[in-house]
Amino acid sequence: MTENVTNQKQLYNVEASVLERYQAGAKEVQPSLCCPTDYDKNYLEIIPEEIIQKDYGCGDPTLYVSQGETVVDLGSGAGKNCYILAQKVGAEGKVIGVDFNDEMLNLARKYQSEIASQLGYYNTKFFKGKIQDLQLDLDLAEAWLQQNPINSMEGLSNFEAQCDLLRQEARLIPDNSVDVVISNCVLNLVRNADKKQLFQEIFRVLQRGGRAVISDIVCDEDPTQKILNDPDLWSGCIAGAFREDNFMKMFEDAGFYGIEILKRQEEPWQVIDGIEFRSVTVRAYKGKEGVCLERNQTVIYKGPWKQVQDDDGHILRRGERMAVCDKTYHIYTNPNSPYTQDVIPVPPYEEIPLDSAEEFNCKRTAIRHPQETKGRDYNLTVVNSNEGDCSSSSCC
Template identity: 45%
Template sequence: MSESCCNTNTSNKASNQFDHKDAIQERYGSAAQEKESCLCTPVGFNPVLLEAIPQEVIERDYGCGDPTKYVQKNDIVLDLGSGSGKNAFICAQIVGKEGKVIGVDQNPDMLSLSRSASKEVTKNIGFNNTEFLEGSIEKLDELDKNLNPLIADKSVDIILSNCVLNLVSPESRNNLLNNIKRVLNDNGRIAISDIVSNKKVPLRLQNDHDLWTGCISGAWYEPEFISDFKELGFKNLKFVERSAEPWKVIEDIEFRTVTLVGNI
């Protein structure tokens, strides 16, 4: 991502505290229609696993790492903020016929893109083990008309996410974390690629819609990214990937890409 392609002017677009949902929906809805280079960092994926995936899905994937490398055969995978579906379709091939991949996303345009691509991927790989659900990743316990949660308790082997957790407002992070633990089985794992900061991001930067929706000012403070999961009871937590150089520097705050893994 080039420094000049995103608006980092913090003097405008401030709004009510952490009220970014409409801005996120608008920006990612547009990004589902046309590629926006500002929303992604260069990440290399296994080219063999990309061959079965439509090009528009690959182009409109906005991530900062490759958490799919930590998925295993026969896993039941939950992809939080599945977007265009690229990570989910890669996982579908890794887990095989006996595995399953569930993508959750709140953006209708992204869901339309991933769901429409599912038929082509199914044809290319020879089986269908992927579904995409509409919902907020911090509300996986939200009940449907039959009083069933979006994602059932202890139903998932591994949760992955690619540059999405930072979009969840701070006041909803406890719900997000508790839901992550709730849906994982007793041996459940996480593989989360995201943005972290070396200093806590001040409120005035968090209130900038451009910085927030650009996966910048919602970044987790790096020490807390591990400690928050540790407090939930996760073990063996470590950054298996961490960019040596900052992805961005804004007002002396360094923002880096990391991939966090661990297990219950």
């Protein structure tokens, strides 16, 4: 990956700067941390004002979550998004907040029982962890540290070994375990050296077919060295902002597909040294891994573009019957797919069982002959018996 920002070094401790700023934000409202966002007031009615005032974000990824889903909120802060989600996913769903800041975690947990009592069910959990390392439960790591204080290199080595053990045996968020990962203006607070791992962790915890919905700050040019070396601009969601094209590529490089911008702030939130910073909300899906099988399935791209290319390199030409493998066919045609509105599915007349399907070469772009769909022996003649009567539903 070629991202200039990633390779530049900061001259201070980014994590310490961010932690200090947001600890202060948990105690006293910090208006400069907010990018104005409208939320559905119906979901705010049961949330205490203290949480609403001390929540900082730049979008509303909760809009894209459904009932019954399990959701992880990265950098959950005071808990506002989690408590909105608690209402949206309902009693059958689950909401997990992850944050590194004790002050914010205490504030979020403070009202858990009260909000659960109003809802009539308890479906939220808040964990201490780094969002770029969703394997390590920091509450468990700190509990070990209290029993085993570090005062030597040997002690440090033992602690690191214990952390590795916790990642294996008491993983904070298990692999392939959640439907949705959201985040609201937090990914930019992770130091650049850890951002690749951050996207890999988001991908790891999502189950097949799951999705990430991320609201964050992007910029139209790389931040200058002057911006990168300003601790206030780091904790203020500026210095760590993704260049807008690289933000999309981070999802692509992690293995996501169907990546789309759901919302982009028209006017920049801030302009510094001629560089524009604005909020975007992006959605990306997991699930294009796996074997490609030939089951004679076809899709027709509706248009309006003459042709389009997906994340696996498949080219779909407008109006043409394009051959796809079973995996790609279901990715395109699933009701929750980002592609479903753009393609017409053409299933085979006779289904090929999975256990007898041969391997399909997904690297090729091929037009599917109609006889492959209908079958070589298909030789019917059907005449419309309602001649002159176009009131029949069979008449076009």
